[in-house]
Amino acid sequence: MLSVLICDDSMVARKQVAKCLPQDLGASIHFAKHGQEAINAIADGKGELLLLDLNMPIMDGYETLETIGSLSLPTKTIVISGDIQPEAAQRVKNLGALDFIQKPVNAEELRNTLIKQGFIQQEESASPEPEDLPEEIRDCYQEVANVAMGQAGDYLARIMNVFVELPIPNVNLIEISELHMMLSDVDKQESTSGVCQGFLGDGISGEALCILSDSSFEDIATIMGVESKVDDQLQLELLMDCASLLVGTCLSGIANQLDMHFRQGHPVVLGQHQNIRELIKANERTWKKTLAIELSYGLEDFNVKCDLLLLFTEESMDMMTSKLSHLLED
C-alpha cells in the first residue's frame, strides 16, 4: 500500500488535502505539522508520497526539500502551496519536487496531478481527526489568511518584480492590551510609520493597520523605481502606496473566499517616525476585543519589513464564521 504524508501546519489544510485524495489511490495517510516531523515520518517509511506545504514554522517546505535531497530520502514530493508566485514553483522543482499545486486544492486537480505523476491504485480514504471547535475556527481563519496572502504576494511580486517572503499568518482573538505585545516582533529600537484603513461589507467590519519600519524606505524607493531623494513627503507616499497594495490585495483575497466584497474607507496616517506604542494609542478606547490576523512581509535581498494587521470587530465574527462554515464541513 502506498503511504502518503500530508505536511501542512494548518489542520484545515491537512484535512482538505486528505479529503481531496482520490478514493482509488488506496493509500495509508499520515500527517505532519512541519518539515521536521515530515523528515522523521519519511525516515520511518510513512511517506512514499509527500504532499508538502511551503510556509510552515520550524522547518519550511524549501528546507524540507533540501533535507530530503541531501539525505537521499525515499520519497516523491508534490508541493501544495498558497504561494503562487511563478518563481516559487520553479524553486521547488529545482529542489526536486515533482509538481506544484496551488491552494486551495481541489479533488480533480490533485487527481490529475497524481495520474500525471503515475500514482493511483484503489480504496481506503482519510479518517478525519477529532478536534474542538475554537481551534478549528482559528485554523480556518489561518488558512483563509494564508490563501489570501499567497494571492497578495503573487500580485506584489508581479507589480514590483521581487520575490516576496510570505509569512505565516498569526491569528488570534486579542484584547487591546495584547495588541502591543503582539507587535513586539517589530523591532523596539526602530521607529516606524503607519497608516490605518477601515473596511466593511455584509455585516463584517474592521480595520487594517499597515506598519513599515523606517529603515525600509530606501529599499522600497529603489523597488518602486523612485529616483528623487527620499524625504518625509516621499516616505509618506511610499507608505501609502505599500499600504494600498497590501491591504487591497489581502482584503480582496479574503473577500473572494467569503464570496463577498469589502468597501474600503480612505486611509488615515497614524504617524511617522514613532514607536508602535504611540502609533496605535489613538484608537485604544474604541474597542475591547478583536480578531487579529497579523502578517509580516519581507522582500528577498531587501531590507524591507512591513507588518500588516487585519483587525475584525467582535460583532463580525459570527458572520465570518458562518460564511466560512463550508470549509469546516467534512
Next chain:
Amino acid sequence: MTSSTVEKDALSELLEFHWMMDMIQTVDVGIVVLNRDMKIKVWNGFMEAHSGLLPSQVRDLPISEHFPDIKESWLKQKLKPVFELKTRAFITWEQRPYLFKFRNYRPITSSAPYMYQNVVFSPLVSATGAVDNVCMMIYDMTDAASAKKMLLAFQVKESEARERPY
C-alpha cells in the same frame, strides 16, 4: 408585450439615466474618469466649477495637458495596481496637499490658501470583467486639514512655552 409598453419602458429607463447623470454632475465630490491612456472621459460639475474648465475643454485630453503639475509617469505608476489588480489607490492631503490646485471653497472665512484634497482611484470593471477605466474621486479636506494644522501649531507653541517658562 405591445410596442407601446416597450417604448414606455425605454423612456422611463432614459429618464432614470438622466437623473442619475444629474446626480454625478451635482454631487459635491470631484469625479474624473480616466482611461488606460490617462485621457479624461468624465469631468463632473464639481471639477468644472472649481477648475473653470468645461467638460468639452478637457474630454479626451491627457490630464497633464491642463494640469502640468501632474506628471504622467507618476500617475501611471500610481494607477498600475488599479488597472492590473483591481485594487484601490489613495492619496491623502498629508502626503500631497492637493492634486488639482483649486481655490478654497470658503474664500472669506477660511484661511487655507487652497483646497486640501484626499483622492481615491477606484477601478471601473466593464461588462467583460476587464478594467478599462479608472474613476478618480476628489474630496475636499480643507476643514480637517486646517484643524489638524492648527492643533499641531498649538502643540508646538505649548511645548515651547513649557521649555521657556519666563
